[in-house]
Amino acid sequence: MYGYGLSTEEEEERPRKRAPWGVIALVLLTGLALIRNGSGEFDMGPPQPASAAAADADAGARSALGGAAQALPYAEPDRVRIPAISVDAPVMAVGLDPDGWVGAPPPEDPNLAGWFTGAVSPGEKGTAVVVGHVDNQQGPAVFYGLGALKQGNRVEIPRRDGKTAVFEIYGVEVFAKNDFPGDRVYASKGAPELRVITCGGGFSKANGYDGNVVVFARLAEVR
Numbered sequence: 001m002y003g004y005g006l007s008t009e010e011e012e013e014r015p016r017k018r019a020p021w022g023v024i025a026l027v028l029l030t031g032l033a034l035i036r037n038g039s040g041e042f043d044m045g046p047p048q049p050a051s052a053a054a055a056d057a058d059a060g061a062r063s064a065l066g067g068a069a070q071a072l073p074y075a076e077p078d079r080v081r082i083p084a085i086s087v088d089a090p091v092m093a094v095g096l097d098p099d100g101w102v103g104a105p106p107p108e109d110p111n112l113a114g115w116f117t118g119a120v121s122p123g124e125k126g127t128a129v130v131v132g133h134v135d136n137q138q139g140p141a142v143f144y145g146l147g148a149l150k151q152g153n154r155v156e157i158p159r160r161d162g163k164t165a166v167f168e169i170y171g172v173e174v175f176a177k178n179d180f181p182g183d184r185v186y187a188s189k190g191a192p193e194l195r196v197i198t199c200g201g202g203f204s205k206a207n208g209y210d211g212n213v214v215v216f217a218r219l220a221e222v223r
Contacts (some may be wrong), residue, residue: 046134047148048174048200048213055171055216069219071192072123075161080113080130080196084153085145089113091130091157107133110141119186122157123165123219126188127195130157134198134209143198147172147213155194155217167194167217174200174211185214192219 077091094103094114105112113132120126133141155167175181185195194217201211 045203046140046144046146046198046200046213049147049172050150054173069166069192069222071125071219072121072159072163072165072222073161074121074124075159075163077115077122077128077130077157078160079158080132081156081158082149082153082196083156084149087142087145089132089142091115093117094131104131104133107136107141110136110138113142120192121159122167122194123159123163123192123222125190125192127186127193128157129186130194130196132196132198134200134213143196143213146196146198146215147174147200149215154220155196155215157194164223165192165194165219166221166223168220169215169217171216172213173216174213176201176211178210180212185216189218193217194219 076093079089080091081088089111091113092105092115094105095117097103103114105114110133113130115122116129116131119129122128122130132143134144134146135141149169149172151170151172153169155169157165157167159165175185194215196215196217198213199209199211200213201209203209
């Protein structure tokens with residue numbers, strides 16, 4: 001489902017063809033019901049971002065002017081770690097499913113994230129995208145706590161080239177799916193950035209979650 005007709009070795013060595021920006025924006029905007037199996041029925045629901053955590057409108061511009069670490073070459077991500085909410089999960093590649101939606105990790109595995117191969121790899125110049133479930137039918141999943149993150153928290157992405165791209169969060173927001181600001185979320189800021197996305201907002205049994213929690217982060221360090 002996620003293959004591109006290459007062997008495992010070839011996939012690791014050869015960067016995937018990236019979708020044009022307009023295609024990524026459209027696909028992710030219409031496909032961000034990607035966490036389609038979230039149940040929303042556990043406890044009081046996942047934490048939602050505080051208004052104080054909203055992204056600084058000038059943060060991306062400051063990154064482009066030299067505030068971020070130097071961009072890395074292409075390398076596929078291996079794991080995602082978010083110490084502030086005890087996330088340490090493997091990352092699988094996800095592309096588009098047969099219906100044109102951004103693929104999501106299998107919902108039965110609660111501790112698994114997905115890197116969208118239509119965008120850059122984490123650490124490259126541009127905006128990388130990592131997605132994951134907020135919950136499944138059994139309980140909370142990998143990004144259940146995403147909305148509790150704050151500015152200054154870090155996201156670590158160990159890559160298959162042995163380097164770890166460390167991103168500093170500068171914003172956490174929830175957006176309605178029917179009014180999703182695709183350009184603001186996905187456009188390149190001229191420096192290495194990361195978006196981590198899961199479902200959020202209100203929930204109904206008929207329609208699921210009505211929004212998406214988005215973490216905005218910039219490359220701060222390479223280990």
